[in-house]
Amino acid sequence: MIENRQDLEALDSADELREFRAQFELPPDVIYLDGNSLGALPRRARERIAGVVEREWGRDLIKSWNAADWISMPQRTGDKIAALIGAAKGEVVAADSTSVNLFKALSVALRVNPARRLIVSEKTNFPTDLYVMQGVIEQLGGDLELLLVDGTEEALEAALATRGAEVGVLLLTHIHYTTSRMYDMRRVTAAAHKAGAIIVWDLSHSAGIVPITLNACDADFAVGCGYKHLNGGPGAPAFIYVARRLHERFTQPISGWMGDARPFEFLPGYEPAAGISRYLSGTPPVIAMAALEASVELILEAPMEAIRRKSIALCDVFIELMDRHCAGFGLELVSSREGAWRGSHLSYRHEASYPVMQALIRSGVVGDCRPPDLMRFGFAPLYLRYVDLWDAAARIAEVLRTREWDRAEFRSRQSVT
Amino acid sequence: MIENRQDLEALDSADELREFRAQFELPPDVIYLDGNSLGALPRRARERIAGVVEREWGRDLIKSWNAADWISMPQRTGDKIAALIGAAKGEVVAADSTSVNLFKALSVALRVNPARRLIVSEKTNFPTDLYVMQGVIEQLGGDLELLLVDGTEEALEAALATRGAEVGVLLLTHIHYTTSRMYDMRRVTAAAHKAGAIIVWDLSHSAGIVPITLNACDADFAVGCGYKHLNGGPGAPAFIYVARRLHERFTQPISGWMGDARPFEFLPGYEPAAGISRYLSGTPPVIAMAALEASVELILEAPMEAIRRKSIALCDVFIELMDRHCAGFGLELVSSREGAWRGSHLSYRHEASYPVMQALIRSGVVGDCRPPDLMRFGFAPLYLRYVDLWDAAARIAEVLRTREWDRAEFRSRQSVT
Numbered sequence: 001m002i003e004n005r006q007d008l009e010a011l012d013s014a015d016e017l018r019e020f021r022a023q024f025e026l027p028p029d030v031i032y033l034d035g036n037s038l039g040a041l042p043r044r045a046r047e048r049i050a051g052v053v054e055r056e057w058g059r060d061l062i063k064s065w066n067a068a069d070w071i072s073m074p075q076r077t078g079d080k081i082a083a084l085i086g087a088a089k090g091e092v093v094a095a096d097s098t099s100v101n102l103f104k105a106l107s108v109a110l111r112v113n114p115a116r117r118l119i120v121s122e123k124t125n126f127p128t129d130l131y132v133m134q135g136v137i138e139q140l141g142g143d144l145e146l147l148l149v150d151g152t153e154e155a156l157e158a159a160l161a162t163r164g165a166e167v168g169v170l171l172l173t174h175i176h177y178t179t180s181r182m183y184d185m186r187r188v189t190a191a192a193h194k195a196g197a198i199i200v201w202d203l204s205h206s207a208g209i210v211p212i213t214l215n216a217c218d219a220d221f222a223v224g225c226g227y228k229h230l231n232g233g234p235g236a237p238a239f240i241y242v243a244r245r246l247h248e249r250f251t252q253p254i255s256g257w258m259g260d261a262r263p264f265e266f267l268p269g270y271e272p273a274a275g276i277s278r279y280l281s282g283t284p285p286v287i288a289m290a291a292l293e294a295s296v297e298l299i300l301e302a303p304m305e306a307i308r309r310k311s312i313a314l315c316d317v318f319i320e321l322m323d324r325h326c327a328g329f330g331l332e333l334v335s336s337r338e339g340a341w342r343g344s345h346l347s348y349r350h351e352a353s354y355p356v357m358q359a360l361i362r363s364g365v366v367g368d369c370r371p372p373d374l375m376r377f378g379f380a381p382l383y384l385r386y387v388d389l390w391d392a393a394a395r396i397a398e399v400l401r402t403r404e405w406d407r408a409e410f411r412s413r414q415s416v417t
Numbered sequence: 418m419i420e421n422r423q424d425l426e427a428l429d430s431a432d433e434l435r436e437f438r439a440q441f442e443l444p445p446d447v448i449y450l451d452g453n454s455l456g457a458l459p460r461r462a463r464e465r466i467a468g469v470v471e472r473e474w475g476r477d478l479i480k481s482w483n484a485a486d487w488i489s490m491p492q493r494t495g496d497k498i499a500a501l502i503g504a505a506k507g508e509v510v511a512a513d514s515t516s517v518n519l520f521k522a523l524s525v526a527l528r529v530n531p532a533r534r535l536i537v538s539e540k541t542n543f544p545t546d547l548y549v550m551q552g553v554i555e556q557l558g559g560d561l562e563l564l565l566v567d568g569t570e571e572a573l574e575a576a577l578a579t580r581g582a583e584v585g586v587l588l589l590t591h592i593h594y595t596t597s598r599m600y601d602m603r604r605v606t607a608a609a610h611k612a613g614a615i616i617v618w619d620l621s622h623s624a625g626i627v628p629i630t631l632n633a634c635d636a637d638f639a640v641g642c643g644y645k646h647l648n649g650g651p652g653a654p655a656f657i658y659v660a661r662r663l664h665e666r667f668t669q670p671i672s673g674w675m676g677d678a679r680p681f682e683f684l685p686g687y688e689p690a691a692g693i694s695r696y697l698s699g700t701p702p703v704i705a706m707a708a709l710e711a712s713v714e715l716i717l718e719a720p721m722e723a724i725r726r727k728s729i730a731l732c733d734v735f736i737e738l739m740d741r742h743c744a745g746f747g748l749e750l751v752s753s754r755e756g757a758w759r760g761s762h763l764s765y766r767h768e769a770s771y772p773v774m775q776a777l778i779r780s781g782v783v784g785d786c787r788p789p790d791l792m793r794f795g796f797a798p799l800y801l802r803y804v805d806l807w808d809a810a811a812r813i814a815e816v817l818r819t820r821e822w823d824r825a826e827f828r829s830r831q832s833v834t
Contacts, residue, residue: 025475034479041475049704053466057651058442058458062451062783070651097699099673100517107556123685128674128699131687135672139524139556148685227700234474234487234703255552256516257545266788268540268565270548282514282545283644286651287466288705366479371683 002320008386011317016306020382023298024231031392033367036205036345036378039231039295048294052287064286074237074258074284075277077293081230081239083300085203085222086213092241093276094226094289098204101223101240102132102171104252104279108242109169109198109221110140111250116168116197117143120159122151126177129202133171151176153184157191164195174212175205175343178370180335182210182343186217193218204228207239208296209311209344209381211304214241221246229344229380230299232292240279247275256281302382310381312339315346317386318377321393322348329400334374345378352405354413359405365392419737425803428734433723437799440715441648448809450784453622453762453795456648456712465711469704481703491654491675491701492694494710498647498656500717502620502639503630509658510693511643511706515621518640518657519549519588521669521696525659526586526615526638527557528667533585533614534560537576539568543594546619550588568593570601574608581612591629592622592760595787597752599627599760603634610635621645624656625713626728626761626798628721631658638663646761646797647716649709657696664692673698719799727798729756732763734803735794738810739765746817751791762795769822771830776822782809 002008012018025041026032032040056064065071078092085092095101106119119133125148137144149159160167170192175182185201192199203224206212208231214222220243226236251272257263258280261271272278299307319337334347350356353373360367360375367377377392399405419425429435442458443449449457473481482488495509502509512518523536536550542565554561564584566576577584587609592599602618609616620641623629625648631639637660643653668689674680675697678688689695716724736754751764767773770790777784777792784794794809816822 025471027476027478030478032478038474038479040478041470046470046475049466049470053458053463053650053708054442057455058463059444061444061447061449061457062455062785063778064651096513096517097673097702099675099699100513100671102673103671103698126674127677127680127683127685127687130685131672131674131677134687135668135670138668138672139670225700233470234481235700235706237702238699251552251555253552253556254517254520255548255555256514256519257543257548258516260544260548263544264788266544268544268547270544270551281520282516282655283642283652285514285654285702285705287708288702289652291470291704361480368479371681 002317005387005390008390011386015310015386017302017310017381020302021385024383026383029364031365031388033365033377033379033392035380036228036376037368038227038234039229039380040383042231042295042298044298045231045233045291045294048290049287052290070284070286073286073289073293074280077289077296078239078276080293080296080300081207082241084208084212084296084304085241086215087241088215088244090275091244092239093279094237094239094292095280095284096238098202098223098225098238099128099132100254101238102129102202103136104254105200105221105223105240106132106136106169106171107253108250109200110136112198113168113196116166118145118147118163118166119169119171120147120149120167121171122156123148124151124176126173126202126204129171129173151181153187156188160191160195160197164197167195167197169198169200171200171202173202173204175210177205178334178347178374178376180343180345180347182341184341185213185219189217189219205343205345208299210308219243226292230292231295233288235288236292237285237289242276242279252279254281258282258284299382307381311344311379314379314381314384314386314389315339315342315344318346318379318389318393321389322396325393325397326400345376347374347376349373350375355405355410356399358410359399360396363395363399365395419734422804422807425807428803432727432803434719434727434798437719438802441800443800446781448782448805450782450794450796450809452797453645453793454785455644455651456646456797457800459648459712459715461715462648462650462708462711465707466704469707487701487703490703490706490710491697494706494713495656495693497710497713497717498624499658501625501629501713501721502658503632504658505632505661507692508661509656510696511654511656511709512697512701513655515619515640515642515655516545516549517671518655519546519619520553521671522617522638522640522657523549523553523586523588524670525667526617527553529615530585530613533583535562535564535580535583536586536588537564537566537573537584538588539573540565541568541593543590543619543621546588546590568598570604573605577608577612577614581614584612584614586615586617588617588619590619590621592627594622595751595764595791595793597760597762597764599758601758602630602636606634606636622760622762625716627725636660643709647709648712650705652705653709654702654706659693659696669696671698675699675701716799724798728761728796731796731798731801731803731806732756732759732761735763735796735806735810738806739813742810742814743817762793764791764793766790767792772822772827773816775827776816777813780812780816782812
């Protein structure tokens with residue numbers, strides 16, 4: 001039970017992750033509650049970028065492919081991400097965007113049991129997941145079919161029980177981008193496998209913020225985003241995981257030269273590289289990947305259990321403060337009050353979500369909106385303090401109490417994110 | 418006829434592009450003849466990156482999608498590239514890698530005339546072009562077939578004459594990565610169209626260095642690389658061009674959210690964006706694209722005719738100096754002596770190409786090797802001086818004359834590029 005701001009200062013003093021905040025560049029006078037959409041800038045990412053640009057590109061030029069080992073960046077960064085998601089070394093590469101990696105993962109997943117023509121997902125999955133499934137079906141044609149069901153474990157298991165023999169692939173986002181609901185990865189993966197289906201997990205809202213045990217759950221494929229909780233910078237490279245047991249059995253369709261076994265021998269016939277490297281396509285985005293690698297290294301210095309513990313605590317405290325200070329202003333918590341199956345962001349419904357959020361941003365509390373009527377707040381344990389939540393809740397209450405948001409300037413829709 | 422180094426100093430003094438060299442960061446004591454593989458660092462690219470990282474990411478965070486217009490970067494950068502390749506505004510986007518864009522272009526090109534099941538290319542095309550064709554054929558399956566012919570215009574026209582009715586797509590690289598041979602884009606495009614085929618041009622070694630007239634040639638699709646003559650940095654985003662007349666007729670298979678008409682409405686069904694934007698897939702790589710955009714802006718300040726004129730002159734001068742200083746050392750020019758159908762790099766055959774190049778790099782002349790026995794030298798008109806060629810030829814002659822390269826340290830193969 002929080003009585004006052006001093007209680008939160010006490011939590012900050014006792015915070016085992018408190019030293020990490022100094023590792024980030026944070027804007028003054030802003031409480032940034034949107035690290036689930038774009039993570040803040042780690043100082044070492046800024047320094048790493050400057051080094052890559054000035055020394056490795058500017059001075060050493062082409063030699064840096066060897067001298068700075070640019071050529072191994074996708075695998076090296078992938079191995080570091082692997083340690084965050086319960087995968088082994090050699091099972092993850094950093095590459096391309098989440099969308100492109102979804103295309104690769106889904107294309108290959110459909111080759112595992114080619115007679116099964118049904119892809120199952122959930123109705124409110126993130127759009128790019130839905131769109132890539134639609135694009136793969138259009139590309140491959142034939143009798144492929146997409147079945148979208150309700151997002152509960154029960155609904156998924158019921159669909160697998162009814163039509164399991166047809167299901168080739170189950171593609172799900174581990175933590176939902178609005179509700180923050182987290183699937184039981186072990187249970188759902190086991191259900192997919194029991195039906196004979198392959199599972200593809202989208203970890204975009206999970207990687208770097210919750211413990212993930214891909215290998216222990218026997219997961220088949222996973223993809224995820226580099227610019228949210230991994231703090232890799234705007235449009236950072238994404239990643240793809242493929243269980244080792246599937247590596248040598250299949251090739252992915254975007255067979256560019258970096259996925260070839262001997263790219264610098266310039267041979268006419270594609271021969272997929274051994275292992276996860278065959279999931280690479282084009283030349284790696286060196287500068288962007290340097291930022292991601294540096295940022296992931298920082299996250300690896302924090303125990304994941306501590307990140308998760310603080311993430312749940314931050315959400316719990318925020319809910320408590322919002323209950324106290326913002327009751328009666330038309331806010332409804334959409335996310336669960338229970339931390340166990342919740343990610344590190346919370347969504348609140350408000351009939352004027354868009355203008356309210358614009359007014360909040362003006363007041364220095366940065367979250368975002370998701371249609372039709374949701375406000376999202378994300379909680380980054382490495383750089384958020386408990387007192388930030390006190391101050392944020394106070395400002396939110398003030399904006400709602402005064403109806404400061406109810407002005408034309410906040411109602412006009414200009415924001416795209 | 419060049420008599421001495423002063424003749425080259427005179428050429429530099431008269432060089433209409435001489436002011437551009439100061440716009441680049443260049444390493445001291447190095448003559449960099451590999452801008453065709455990785456372009457040098459433009460100062461404004463370094464500054465733009467620093468600004469994006471420190472201000473836009475570090476300080477303004479998520480707001481920069483709107484405030485810094487990150488969201489329009491792919492189209493904005495694409496429009497700038499369009500001006501270099503003879504395309505109209507709205508026909509090019511910067512995105513993904515060349516390999517991924519080849520996959521998109523080829524996939525769509527095959528949908529134009531679905532009854533035609535033959536893809537034609539040339540035997541020595543760049544590997545990623547060959548590999549992506551193989552990957553698309555494997556992905557789409559059925560009776561698709563790849564026909565690789567000799568690279569001459571005559572051989573291509575003969576293939577089109579014989580099997581033209583079957584040819585769905587002709588995919589060619591405009592300037593060859595080793596020989597530097599440049600296709601007559603107008604003639605080959607016309608021959609493809611006469612046969613009823615769609616053409617896909619890979620402009621990786623052409624964009625930013627030779628005049629290209631995609632629209633005037635009535636080309637259908639093109640892709641290209643951002644890190645060679647466009648100087649966009651290691652692993653820079655690539656680009657894709659689609660003729661406007663084809664925009665609304667097809668969608669590309671990697672249908673991620675950024676190619677959707679209303680990505681921030683989070684709707685369940687993919688609706689391709691109007692125009693070239695539908696060729697986007699995932700979130701744009703903001704930091705890397707900022708470097709590319711800044712670099713392309715710099716190139717646009719130089720008249721393309723001046724770039725081309727100096728590019729040909731640099732190659733001609735280098736050939737003359739090499740003829741004079743390196744005769745009798747076992748070098749054979751593989752590229753044409755005629756500038757008209759040649760790009761901005763030259764390949765020389767030498768039986769010890771790899772150790773010779775390693776010794777050259779040690780001596781401060783940076784080129785690269787291509788198997789089995791080629792040395793490549795590239796010529797960047799915006800930052801190379803004519804005197805650099807004199808000095809390079811002198812060092813090359815010295816390395817060859819003294820057989821300095823014939824040492825174990827240069828023979829051990831460590832370099833990947």
